[in-house]
Amino acid sequence: MNKRFLPGKLLPVWIAVSALLIIAGIVMYAVFGFNYVRPEKKTIEVSYDAVVSIEDREADLEKACEDAIAQKGVSYSDKQVSDELEMTYVSENGYKRLTYTFGSDVSDETLSSLRDAVEASVTALGVSNADIHVTAHTLRSERLYEASWRAAVALAVAGIVSLVYVGFRFGWGNAIAGLVGCVNDTLLTLSIFAITRIPVYAYAPMLFAGVAMIFSVVLWLLQCARMRENFKDPAYESLSAGEAVATSVLASRKLVCAVLIPIAVAIVVLGALASGGVRLFVLPLLLPLAVSVYSSFLLAPAVFVPLKSKFDKLKSSRKRYVGKKKAQETPAETQA
Amino acid sequence: MGKIKSAIVLTLISLIIAVLCFVCFVPFPVGWVENEGESGNAPFKFFNPIINWTEKSSDFGAYQFGDEASYFGGGYSVVMYPEGVISAKEYRDNGETEDGKEYVAYADGAVYLDKETVCDGGEAPSEEFKEAFAAQLKCLKKRFESLHCEGISIEVKDGYTVSVSLPASLDASIAAFLYFSYMGEPTVLYGTSQDASAANQIIPETGSKQKPASDYIKGASVRNNLGTAYVEVDFTDLGLELLSSATADAAGSSGYLFIQVGGEQVIGLSISEQIHDDLYISGTYTSDSAAIVANTIDTALDLTGVEFGMSCGEVVRLQAGFAGLKIGSFELSALSLVYIVIGLLFVAMSVFFLVRYHALGFAHILTYLLFTVVMVLIFWAIPIPVGLGTILAFVLSSLLLGVSDAVAYEYARKEFALGKTIVSSVKTGYKKSFWHVFDLHIVLLAIALLVYLIALGEFSVFGLALTFGVALSGLGSLGLNRFLWYVTMGLSGNPGKFCHFKREEVEDDE
Numbered sequence: 152m153n154k155r156f157l158p159g160k161l162l163p164v165w166i167a168v169s170a171l172l173i174i175a176g177i178v179m180y181a182v183f184g185f186n187y188v189r190p191e192k193k194t195i196e197v198s199y200d201a202v203v204s205i206e207d208r209e210a211d212l213e214k215a216c217e218d219a220i221a222q223k224g225v226s227y228s229d230k231q232v233s234d235e236l237e238m239t240y241v242s243e244n245g246y247k248r249l250t251y252t253f254g255s256d257v258s259d260e261t262l263s264s265l266r267d268a269v270e271a272s273v274t275a276l277g278v279s280n281a282d283i284h285v286t287a288h289t290l291r292s293e294r295l296y297e298a299s300w301r302a303a304v305a306l307a308v309a310g311i312v313s314l315v316y317v318g319f320r321f322g323w324g325n326a327i328a329g330l331v332g333c334v335n336d337t338l339l340t341l342s343i344f345a346i347t348r349i350p351v352y353a354y355a356p357m358l359f360a361g362v363a364m365i366f367s368v369v370l371w372l373l374q375c376a377r378m379r380e381n382f383k384d385p386a387y388e389s390l391s392a393g394e395a396v397a398t399s400v401l402a403s404r405k406l407v408c409a410v411l412i413p414i415a416v417a418i419v420v421l422g423a424l425a426s427g428g429v430r431l432f433v434l435p436l437l438l439p440l441a442v443s444v445y446s447s448f449l450l451a452p453a454v455f456v457p458l459k460s461k462f463d464k465l466k467s468s469r470k471r472y473v474g475k476k477k478a479q480e481t482p483a484e485t486q487a
Numbered sequence: 488m489g490k491i492k493s494a495i496v497l498t499l500i501s502l503i504i505a506v507l508c509f510v511c512f513v514p515f516p517v518g519w520v521e522n523e524g525e526s527g528n529a530p531f532k533f534f535n536p537i538i539n540w541t542e543k544s545s546d547f548g549a550y551q552f553g554d555e556a557s558y559f560g561g562g563y564s565v566v567m568y569p570e571g572v573i574s575a576k577e578y579r580d581n582g583e584t585e586d587g588k589e590y591v592a593y594a595d596g597a598v599y600l601d602k603e604t605v606c607d608g609g610e611a612p613s614e615e616f617k618e619a620f621a622a623q624l625k626c627l628k629k630r631f632e633s634l635h636c637e638g639i640s641i642e643v644k645d646g647y648t649v650s651v652s653l654p655a656s657l658d659a660s661i662a663a664f665l666y667f668s669y670m671g672e673p674t675v676l677y678g679t680s681q682d683a684s685a686a687n688q689i690i691p692e693t694g695s696k697q698k699p700a701s702d703y704i705k706g707a708s709v710r711n712n713l714g715t716a717y718v719e720v721d722f723t724d725l726g727l728e729l730l731s732s733a734t735a736d737a738a739g740s741s742g743y744l745f746i747q748v749g750g751e752q753v754i755g756l757s758i759s760e761q762i763h764d765d766l767y768i769s770g771t772y773t774s775d776s777a778a779i780v781a782n783t784i785d786t787a788l789d790l791t792g793v794e795f796g797m798s799c800g801e802v803v804r805l806q807a808g809f810a811g812l813k814i815g816s817f818e819l820s821a822l823s824l825v826y827i828v829i830g831l832l833f834v835a836m837s838v839f840f841l842v843r844y845h846a847l848g849f850a851h852i853l854t855y856l857l858f859t860v861v862m863v864l865i866f867w868a869i870p871i872p873v874g875l876g877t878i879l880a881f882v883l884s885s886l887l888l889g890v891s892d893a894v895a896y897e898y899a900r901k902e903f904a905l906g907k908t909i910v911s912s913v914k915t916g917y918k919k920s921f922w923h924v925f926d927l928h929i930v931l932l933a934i935a936l937l938v939y940l941i942a943l944g945e946f947s948v949f950g951l952a953l954t955f956g957v958a959l960s961g962l963g964s965l966g967l968n969r970f971l972w973y974v975t976m977g978l979s980g981n982p983g984k985f986c987h988f989k990r991e992e993v994e995d996d997e
Contacts, residue, residue, distance in 0.1 A: 198576060234804045235802070236563075236802040236804055237802075238664070238665065238799060248803055262595075263595050266595075284575070284579065286574075286576070287597060288597050288644055288645050289594065289646075290642040290644050290650060291642060291643045292640070295628060295631070298942070298946060301942050301943050301946070302938070302941075302946040304942075305937055306934075309933060309938060312933050312937060316926075316933065372930055373923070373927070376922060376923045376926050376927075377923075380919070406894070406923075409890050409893065409894070410890055413889070413890065414883070417879070417883060417886060421875070421878070421879060
C-alpha cells in the first residue's frame, strides 16, 4: 500500500479543496449567477399547395431552396417536410410546409437575405400558381420548469433512500460518510457550473446536482461493499482504520472503474448522437460523474476513517462488556 | 449436466431466443400482396417486427399510417396568435384588403400587428399588449405543462406568437391546442335555450357589482372514478349563491348552463334541477380530455384583466425531432442511428466477453439477447415510448447486466485460480459476488422507481424503463446467467479451458 495515500490524514486537504471550490462557486454565483442559455433557432419556412399545382415538382422545389441556401454559404441543421392539417378533422388540407432550421449564430440580416434568395429561387421555378409563401422566423425556446424541479426532487429523495439503505446494510458510519460525499458532490457540482460558466438551461443545475448525488451514492455503495468484504479478511485486522480504508479503496478501483467507464461511454455516445439542445443536457453529466469519483475515492473514505475508528472502539468496548458479563455469569452458573 | 442434456437444453434455449429476436427485430415476408405490381412495390406482405410497433417519442419517432405499420411518433405543432397579430400569409391573403384595419409589419415581415389593437395607434406593440402577451405565455406554459407528457415544446416565435408542439402519442393533442388557446376570464351563463348567445351571464356578475372570476370560482380539477372521468368545478359561497338563484326555476322547465373561457364555450350542460353544490361533469370525457377542460378553466382564473384573446393557426404534423445522418444521397433516421450504435455496443461487449471468457461468453450473450427481447416486449406491451430517456435507461441497464455478469465471472476465476473445482468456483464466485450485485441492483431499482413516481415527462419514462431494466438485469445476472453457465459448461470436457480460467502457478520449492 502506498503510505502517502492515507485518506484519514488527507482529510483536511480534501476539506480545504472542497471548501475553496464551494466558496468560489458561491461568490461566482452571487456575482454572475449560472450561465443560463435560452436556446434560440432561426427557420426559413416555405409553405405550398402540394396537391393542386406543384404535384411532381416537390423535389425540384426542395432542390431550389437548398441551392439558394448553399449559395449563401449557410448550412441548415434540420429539414422538415410537414403536412398541414385541418384543426377540426385532423385531416390533411393539401398544403405542405418545408422548414429549414439554422442555429442562433445566423444573424437577422443573413436570415433575411436567405429568405429573399429562397423566394427568388422558387419564383424562378415557374410554379407561381402553387401558392408558395416564404417566411423567415426566429424562435426562442421556453423552459418548462416543473419537469426539471420534480426530477431534481425525485433524485434527492432517491439519494436519501439509498443512504438509508447503506446505513442499514453497511453501518451508520458508512451512511454518514456517504451523506457527506453526497452533500459535497451536490454543492461542488453547482459550484463548478458557476465557476466554469458551462452553459445550462434554467433549473438544469438542480438536475445535475441531483444526478451528482445519485452517482455519489452508487460509487460509495461499491466502496462500502468492497470494504465490508475486505474487512473480513484477517490481513486487515492488524491494520489501523486509516490503512484498512486506504487499502480497500485502492483495491476497489477496478470494480469502480468497471461501473464508471461504461457510464461515461454511454454519456459520450448519447451526447454525440443527440441534437444540440439535448447535448447541452447530456454532456455536462460528465461533470457530476467526475465529482462523484473524487468524493468516493478521496473525500468520503477520509471522512469514514475517524468514524470507523469510533465505531470500532464502540464495538470492541461492547464486546469487552459482553465478555465481562459472561465471565461474571459463568462462575455463578458453575456454582449452581 | 451431461453433454447430450446440455446440447438439447442449449439448442432449445437458442431456438427460443432466435425466434424471439426474429419476431422483435426482423421484418419477414408473410404472404403475397393482392393486385401485385400495381403499386410498383415488392409483391410480398411483410411482418412488421415488434420493435416497429413500439410507440416512439416525439424526438425519435417518424409518423407512419396504414395497415402495415400503424405506429406513431413525431408530433403535432401549432402557432398561436394573440388577438391583433396575424401571419404574413394571412396578411397577404386577407389583411391588405380587410375593412378598416391597418397592419404594421413585425419581425422582418414574419408577422403583422394590428395598428389599433396591438400598437395603440403607433408603430410598436403597446405596453398593455406586451403585458397581456406575457400573461398569455405564462398561462400557456402552465396549461401545457399540466399534460405531464414527454415531448412538449413551447417556443416564442417572432416575438409575439407562440409555437407549441405536442407528441403524437398524446391522444388529445388537437383538443389541447384548441382549448388551451382560449384566453380570458371564465364566465358562467344560464339560459333556457341551447344557444349560448341568448343566455345570461351569471358569473361574474355584470355591472357595478363586477368582481374577478376568482371571487366566484375556486378552481377546476379532474376526477376519475371507476373508469369515468369528471370535471369538477369548485365554486365559492358567492358563486354558489348566484348559481343557485339563477337555476331556481330549472326544476320546472329545462335550462342550459354554459361555462366559457374568453368567450369560447368549454362546457355546455342541460339543467333539470336547482344547483346547490359544486359541479361534477361527466360525459364523453376521457381522462386526458377532462384534464384539458379542467385545466383550461382553472388557469383562466389568473387571466383577469387580460383583454386579448388568442387563436390557433394551422396544425402541422411533425416528423421526429432529432435529425438523422445524411451523407450525400444516403439518409439514416436518428432512430436507425441509435439502433446501429446499440448494435455496435453489443458487438463490442460480445467481443470483450468472448476474448476474456472464451465460450463462457456465450452464456452472457444469450442472457443479454433474452434481456433485450424482453425489454422490447415490455416497451411494446405497456407501452413505453422509445425516446431519449428509454434508450438511456436501456443502455444503463445493459451495462449493469454486463458489469454484474463480469463481476461474477471474475470472482469465479479467482476461486478457480486458487485450485477449486469449476463447480465449486462458480458456487463460491456467485456467493461472493451476490451481495455486490444485489446491493447495486436494489439501490438502482429504488432510485428508478422513485424517479418514475415523482418525476414527470421524459424523466418519468426514463424511471419506468430503468425500473424494468434493473429488475431484468438482476434476474438475468443472478438467475438466468448462472443457469446458462451450467448448461453451456456441460458441453465441454475441460471447463477451465472452456471459461478461459487458469490455475495459479505455484513455484516448486525443489
